[in-house]
Amino acid sequence: MESEHLNVSRELTTRDRVQKTRLQGNQYTISLMNAGLQAGLLTSQEVARIQSAFMEILRDLIHKHTRGESTSVTTETAENILTSILYASDAYLLSFEEPEKAITYLKAVDPRRIYDKGVEKVNQCLEEVKLLYKELKASKLEIPVDAYNMTIDESLPVFFRKYGVIFDAHNTMASIDYPLAVDDMRLQGVFYMKQYMERLKLETGFCALYGQQELLSLLANYGRECRFNYRIELFNIFELVMSNAVFSILSGGAANTLRISEIQYLRLEQQLSSLAKPQIRTLINEAVASLQQELTIDSELKAYMDRCQENLIQRVKHAAKHNTLRKVIITEREDETKSLVVYFNKEERMSDVQLRSVLQEIMAFDRKEDKVNLIRSSFHSFHDYLDMLESDCLYGEEYEALFRSFGVTELAILAKIVFCEELRSESLNLSSILLLEQHFQAEWQMQFVQSLQRMSRDRLEAVERNMNDIDYEHMTFY
Amino acid sequence: MYLSRIFNSLNQSVQEQYRTELLALNDKTRGYGLVLTPEDIKLMLLARNQILYSYGRVELSIEATKELIELFSTSAFIQQESYADTLNELHEIYYYLKNETEDRISDLKLLHRMKDLFEEECGGSLDLLKSKLEEFASEYRRELQQNELTREGADDEWNPNI
Structure with a gap:
C-alpha cells in the first residue's frame, strides 16, 4: 500500500489541482471523478471505464443479493447496493491525504481493488466500533435518563445486528434518540457510529468524574427548573454537567462539584448581568480552562469541551440579556417538602x-x-x-x-x-x-x-x- | 430510474448477443408452430426495456426472457399471429409480479406459477391471468407480513461478546 501511494505521488504535477470545495465526503468517489474531469486529471473515457467497472461490481453483488435466483431487482435495491459499494470505495479513497493522489490511484488501479480495500476498511472500522461499544457499556452512567439508557442498551445493539458491510454499509440501521453535544450528521453508516460512540464515551467519561449523587441531584433540579420529567426528555447530560461545573468555578466553588447554592446563583446573576458580551466570553473561556486543568482532563476530551464551549457562551449571553439565567445555571433547591409523593x-x-x-x-x-x-x-x-x-x-x-x-x-x-x-x-x-x-x-x-x-x-x-x-x-x- | 437507464445502456453491447440467443430459441419453439423474426425480437427487447423502466427495475440478463419463451411456447393457447404481442404482455405481467411479490420469489418459480395458472385456471386468457396473479400477490404479501410480525421482537438482540 505504502509503495503504491509513493508511485501515485510521483505522477502528480503541481498544475493539476482539484478544487477541494467541490469534494463531498458523502459521495467522495463520484465527486472525485467530477473534480478530476474538471481539473484535467481524468479523461471522459477514463471516467466511463471507472463507472463501468463499478457497475460490474454492482452486477456481481445483485447476483449475490438474489442468491442467483433472480436476474432482476428493483431500482431501489440496485441503488442501495450501489451506494453501499461507493461507501466502501469512499472509505478507501478518503484515506489518501491529497485528493489528487486518490484520483491518480483511481485512474491507475482496478476499481474492484479499490472496492475490496474499502470493504476491508469498513470491516476494520466495524471491529473498532464493537470494541468501543463494550467500553461504553462498561462505563455507562447509572442515571435514570431513558434516552441515554435505551440508546446504549437497545439501539446500539440493533445496529450491530442489522448492519451489513456488503449490502448496507452506508446505512446507520438504528434509531438513536440520545443527542450528543456535538454531532456530525453528515457521516453515515459505521463511520457515523464510530464518531457517535467515541463522543458518547468522552461525554460519559467526563460525567463520571462527578459522583452519582451529584449527577442525580443536578438532574432532579434541572427537571424542576424546566418543569418536565427529565427521565423521558431528550437533552444532553454532558452539556448540563459541564455548564454547572463551569458555574461552580465561576461562583467560587470547586471544579469537582455541580451544586450551585442560591447564594452562588445570586452572585453569578449579578456578575453575568453586569458584564458585556466579550467579557462573558472571556470569563467562560477562563473557567473552562481552569476546569480542564483542575480535573486533569486529557487532550481528546479537552478538545471536545472546547468545541462545546461556544454553545455555552451563546446560551449564557442570551440568558443574561433576557434575564433567564435560572434556566442555564441549575441551582440547588432545598428539597421542598411536597405533601404528596x-x-x-x-x-x-x-x-x-x-x-x-x-x-x-x-x-x-x-x-x-x-x-x-x-x-x-x-x-x-x-x-x-x-x-x-x-x-x-x-x-x-x-x-x-x-x-x-x-x-x-x-x-x-x-x-x-x-x-x-x-x-x-x-x-x-x-x-x-x-x-x-x-x-x-x-x-x-x-x-x-x-x-x-x-x-x-x-x-x-x-x-x-x-x-x-x-x-x-x-x-x-x- | 437513472440506474435502470444506465444498465440498459450498458447492456447495449450485449444486445446483439441477446438477439442471437433469442433467435436460436426458434429452433425449439418451431415445433409448436411459433417463431420470432429478427424484427419481432428487436421490438420485444425495446418493449422489455420500456417495461423495466416503467416498473423501476434493473435487469441483468436475458435468462428470464428465454425461460418465459420456452415455457409459454408449449402452450396450445398461443398462436403465431399473436405470439410476439403475447410475449410482450407476459413480460409486463412478469415484471409487475416481481414487484408485487417484493422480489421474494425466484424467477423460475414465478414463471412456472404464471404458466400453470395460464394453462389451468385461465384457459389462455391474459386478462384472467393478470387478475389471478394480483390475487396471488396480495395473498402472498399478507402471509409475508404475518410471518414478519411473528418474527418481530425475537431478533433484536445482539451479544457484544460474539
Whole structure:
C-alpha cells in the first residue's frame, strides 16, 4: 500500500489541482471523478471505464443479493447496493491525504481493488466500533435518563445486528434518540457510529468524574427548573454537567462539584448581568480552562469541551440579556417538602387477560353507574386506569360520571399527565390551560378536559393545589 | 430510474448477443408452430426495456426472457399471429409480479406459477391471468407480513461478546 501511494505521488504535477470545495465526503468517489474531469486529471473515457467497472461490481453483488435466483431487482435495491459499494470505495479513497493522489490511484488501479480495500476498511472500522461499544457499556452512567439508557442498551445493539458491510454499509440501521453535544450528521453508516460512540464515551467519561449523587441531584433540579420529567426528555447530560461545573468555578466553588447554592446563583446573576458580551466570553473561556486543568482532563476530551464551549457562551449571553439565567445555571433547591409523593406499584397491575375480561364486563353494562362502580372496585393500579381509559370502553357522559367519582388527588395526577406540555410554561396554571384551544389524540383526554371545565371553582382550585404538590420527580412509576 | 437507464445502456453491447440467443430459441419453439423474426425480437427487447423502466427495475440478463419463451411456447393457447404481442404482455405481467411479490420469489418459480395458472385456471386468457396473479400477490404479501410480525421482537438482540 505504502509503495503504491509513493508511485501515485510521483505522477502528480503541481498544475493539476482539484478544487477541494467541490469534494463531498458523502459521495467522495463520484465527486472525485467530477473534480478530476474538471481539473484535467481524468479523461471522459477514463471516467466511463471507472463507472463501468463499478457497475460490474454492482452486477456481481445483485447476483449475490438474489442468491442467483433472480436476474432482476428493483431500482431501489440496485441503488442501495450501489451506494453501499461507493461507501466502501469512499472509505478507501478518503484515506489518501491529497485528493489528487486518490484520483491518480483511481485512474491507475482496478476499481474492484479499490472496492475490496474499502470493504476491508469498513470491516476494520466495524471491529473498532464493537470494541468501543463494550467500553461504553462498561462505563455507562447509572442515571435514570431513558434516552441515554435505551440508546446504549437497545439501539446500539440493533445496529450491530442489522448492519451489513456488503449490502448496507452506508446505512446507520438504528434509531438513536440520545443527542450528543456535538454531532456530525453528515457521516453515515459505521463511520457515523464510530464518531457517535467515541463522543458518547468522552461525554460519559467526563460525567463520571462527578459522583452519582451529584449527577442525580443536578438532574432532579434541572427537571424542576424546566418543569418536565427529565427521565423521558431528550437533552444532553454532558452539556448540563459541564455548564454547572463551569458555574461552580465561576461562583467560587470547586471544579469537582455541580451544586450551585442560591447564594452562588445570586452572585453569578449579578456578575453575568453586569458584564458585556466579550467579557462573558472571556470569563467562560477562563473557567473552562481552569476546569480542564483542575480535573486533569486529557487532550481528546479537552478538545471536545472546547468545541462545546461556544454553545455555552451563546446560551449564557442570551440568558443574561433576557434575564433567564435560572434556566442555564441549575441551582440547588432545598428539597421542598411536597405533601404528596405518589407511588405507582407495578406489582398491582392486572394481567392482560384479567384486564381484557374486566373491560368486557364494563362494556356489557348498560348503566353508567354500574360501569363506574365496577371500575372503582376493580382497578387499583394507575397503569390499569390509563389502559382502561385508552381502551375507549366508555362513551360520552360515562366519562363524566367516572371523573366525578374521582378525588382531587386522582384528578391532579391525570391533569399532570394530560397537561405535561402546557405545565412547562411558568405563566400557565390549570385555569388558564383550560381556556386554551386544545386538540387531544385520545377521546378520554378530551372528556377529561370538558369535565374539568364543568367543575366548580372550589374543586378546580383544590385540584390545582394538589397538582402543585406533586412533582414529576415524585411520580415514581415502578 | 437513472440506474435502470444506465444498465440498459450498458447492456447495449450485449444486445446483439441477446438477439442471437433469442433467435436460436426458434429452433425449439418451431415445433409448436411459433417463431420470432429478427424484427419481432428487436421490438420485444425495446418493449422489455420500456417495461423495466416503467416498473423501476434493473435487469441483468436475458435468462428470464428465454425461460418465459420456452415455457409459454408449449402452450396450445398461443398462436403465431399473436405470439410476439403475447410475449410482450407476459413480460409486463412478469415484471409487475416481481414487484408485487417484493422480489421474494425466484424467477423460475414465478414463471412456472404464471404458466400453470395460464394453462389451468385461465384457459389462455391474459386478462384472467393478470387478475389471478394480483390475487396471488396480495395473498402472498399478507402471509409475508404475518410471518414478519411473528418474527418481530425475537431478533433484536445482539451479544457484544460474539
